[in-house]
Amino acid sequence: MQQGYPMDWDKLRIFHAVAAAGSLTHAGDILHLSQSAVSRQIRALEESLSTVLFHRHARGLILTEQGELLFDATKSMSRRLDAASARIKDSAEEVFGELKVTTTTGFGTLWLAPRLPALYEKYPDLNIDLMLEERVLDLPMREADVAIRMKEPSQADLIRKKLMSVRMRLYASQEYLDKEGTLDEIEEIGRHRLICQAPSAFQVSAGATLTQHLLSYDKPRLLHMNNYFGVLQGVLSNLGIGVLPDYVIEDFPGLVRVLPDIESGEVPTFLAYPEELRQSKRIMAFRDFVQDEIIAHRKSIRDARTG
CATH class of the missing domain: 3.40.190.10 (Periplasmic binding protein-like II)
Known part of the structure; x- marks a missing residue:
């Protein structure tokens, strides 16, 4: 039985770009490679796997069933590499880069977004990608970095902290x-x-x-x-x-x-993020900002009641 060899990482990187772009030309632009170079790498990958990964037609490329399987694997790899990259970057003292935050439309528009200027004032190089939707995103799979939810998260491998109760x-x-x-x-x-x-x-x-x-x-x-x-x-x-x-x-x-x-x-409100991002300075900065705003929010309500 012939022993298999591991797939070439560079070819997988190129395959992932082509699958995401749906075009050799667009993938080449992203990778700064010529269309012919991208095409050669895809053919070589298909030959090494003895399968066809794309259906080719005039409007672009469509993944075959085998291509979909490989694309699922490269997407998972890409998310893990992004997580590792975030942790490496966050080893420095600066808080910068993208932070993907998910919460409900109501809480995001009515409470969180109006308070973000205070966060940007402190960390001007932090870029928030705020995803407002009712669907619970998969944090361990890095659909988002941090979530604020109106119930305790049930997913495993999450760090969770109760922020407040809403009525x-x-x-x-x-x-x-x-x-x-x-x-x-x-x-x-x-x-x-x-x-x-x-x-x-x-x-x-x-x-x-x-x-x-x-x-x-x-x-x-x-x-x-x-x-x-x-x-x-x-x-x-x-x-x-x-x-x-x-x-x-x-x-x-x-x-x-x-x-x-x-x-x-009472509706308990929780902040949650993956265990693997425990040391992320972006996560810590966002967590501390939300907690400070919650404290200020409670104080303003108490003051309004006594006033």
């Missing part, structure tokens, strides 16, 4: 209440328009439970949104009473809390 409450603009009348009892909800996330939209269970409780009374008119940023815009536009997380109040002090005795259960 869903009812808010309206003063202009809306002046026009439509105040709401003193929950039984009066039927006289108003309720702005909330649609039942089919991804949301924290505490928010959905609160909304279901409100709808068990006289059914109000409804305006459904698919995230809390939309709910807030509806409230600010004087369209009704919104179900919103309590962290919005600090930045929108003009909102009026409606039915103060009505609120959801």
